[in-house]
Amino acid sequence: MDAKIVKEIKRLQGMSRCPRRSVGVLLYDRNMLLLSGGYNAPDVFDCYSNPCSKLRGRSGCLAKHAEIMALEGCYFSPYFMYGTRSPCMECSEALAKCGVKVIFVLTYDWNRKRDLFLQKLGISMKVV
Numbered sequence: 001m002d003a004k005i006v007k008e009i010k011r012l013q014g015m016s017r018c019p020r021r022s023v024g025v026l027l028y029d030r031n032m033l034l035l036s037g038g039y040n041a042p043d044v045f046d047c048y049s050n051p052c053s054k055l056r057g058r059s060g061c062l063a064k065h066a067e068i069m070a071l072e073g074c075y076f077s078p079y080f081m082y083g084t085r086s087p088c089m090e091c092s093e094a095l096a097k098c099g100v101k102v103i104f105v106l107t108y109d110w111n112r113k114r115d116l117f118l119q120k121l122g123i124s125m126k127v128v
Contacts, residue, residue: 001104001128005082009106012039012066013084023066023085027078027100035078038069067091071098080104086125089114096121104128 005026012024016039027035042063067087071078077099081087086105087095092114095103103118103125118125 001082001106006106008037009082009084012037015039015041016066017041018063021085023083025066025070025081025083027070027074028080028082029076030079032080035076036070036074038066038071038073040064040066041069065091067095071095074098085109086111087114089117092118092123096123102126 009024009026012026013022014024016022016024018040021040023040024037025039026037029035040063065088066083067081068091070081071094078095079099079101081095081100081103083103083105085107086109087103089111096118101123103123105125105127108125108127115125
């Protein structure tokens with residue numbers, strides 16, 4: 001992964017307002033033209049006052065995920081996703097629907113269901 005991309009996804013990760021897990025994401029087209037970026041952040045509540053572990057159990061996150069924020073700001077079909085962490089199942093589904101074919105991550109979070117889903121669709125995830 002290019003050092004400039006790593007620096008930018010880490011900058012976006014630093015903008016996250018989640019106390020549990022901060023994530024930064026960039027989306028590029030197949031010609032490596034930057035399309036959009038995102039970070040995880042709550043829509044209408046404060047994660048520090050009302051952490052998701054209190055609201056929905058350990059796995060439930062109420063914040064907008066970085067991948068979704070990046071896709072909402074994207075007006076063309078992305079081909080590559082670069083992120084600080086691997087996407088959850090729901091974000092993987094959204095990325096697949098939008099045409100992402102290659103996912104690069106700094107940190108891999110094991111999720112068998114997501115990995116099988118991506119593999120079935122021919123989407124590769126690479127840890128760099």
